[in-house]
Amino acid sequence: MSSQALEHGGNRGNKHLPGRIKAKLQALYRRAKEADLRLPLWVLGLTFGFWFAIFWADAPQIGSLSPVAVLLKIYGAGISVAATLAVVAAAVWTIVRRMGYGDLFTPDSDENAD
Structure with a gap:
């Protein structure tokens, strides 16, 4: 300087x-x-967009069944929540690993060898 x-x-x-x-x-x-976080960010965005569309469409007219209620009757709440959590967890873990923070969350194999 x-x-x-x-x-x-x-x-x-x-x-x-x-x-x-x-x-x-x-x-x-x-x-x-x-x-290169494009794929995991797209996955998170699409998951958010899917659930946003579902909850936005969950405004049934009087006397009709909502789309969310129909999906829950067909697939069940547990399956849809578990699938969403699995997809989001995989995308977040990919982001964490690609950013170089994966070592913070995985134990060293040398320490556990004793």
Whole structure:
């Protein structure tokens, strides 16, 4: 850094909290882009969109059966919830692993060998 820049306070962007937060978010964005998170994020988005559409459509007219009630009668609540949890858990675990945080959640095999 030049002496003139140091006289004027140096790198002000990283001294203040908003500048540090912005730099941290940009670094996280670059890391996520390098990890190629498109598929897991699409899976999460489609799951959200599916359930949003189901609950939005759950406004039956008077005297008729709602679409959610019909789905629950056909497939059952447990199966639909379990399937949703499995898909979302797989997508989140893929994101965690691709971002490099998988080691935090898995035990080391060397420690358990004794």
